[in-house]
């Protein structure tokens with residue numbers, strides 16, 4: 001390349017802002033509605049299992065459902081999660097029991113640590129709807 005062509009190009013780039021960011025030394029702000037990491041708000045969960053059923057990566061596991069003790073355990077296997085947010089879409093509660101936060105730096109050299117971090121054991125099973133009360137039989141008219 002001739003110097004006459006190269007120099008203006010060089011000078012132009014010397015005073016331009018870099019096109020890349022200095023990650024991980026500078027943190028990036030994630031966009032609104034960014035699909036980061038799924039998390040549960042146990043107080044809202046009705047343990048319907050829709051998130052577990054619809055997760056394409058089989059990353060959600062609900063176990064130890066105990067209605068008598070009103071207890072359940074949910075594991076979100078973040079080592080399998082593909083961050084698609086299907087679990088949030090499938091969650092029927094309003095507001096949603098399953099949500100996505102903005103975290104994306106989950107890498108670890110031990111995948112089991114990711115799983116362990118997302119265990120929930122809470123006493124929040126909603127009581128089943130009570131059967132409608134049967135009205136008392138009408139009193140027999142006295143003779």
Ligand code: SF4
Nearest residue numbers: 055081082084085087
């Ligand atoms: S974000 Fe997608 S892959 Fe991850 S737990 Fe939810 S449904 Fe499964």
Ligand code: SF4
Nearest residue numbers: 045046048049051091
């Ligand atoms: S998080 Fe939502 S979809 Fe999953 S079990 Fe709870 S209520 Fe159902």
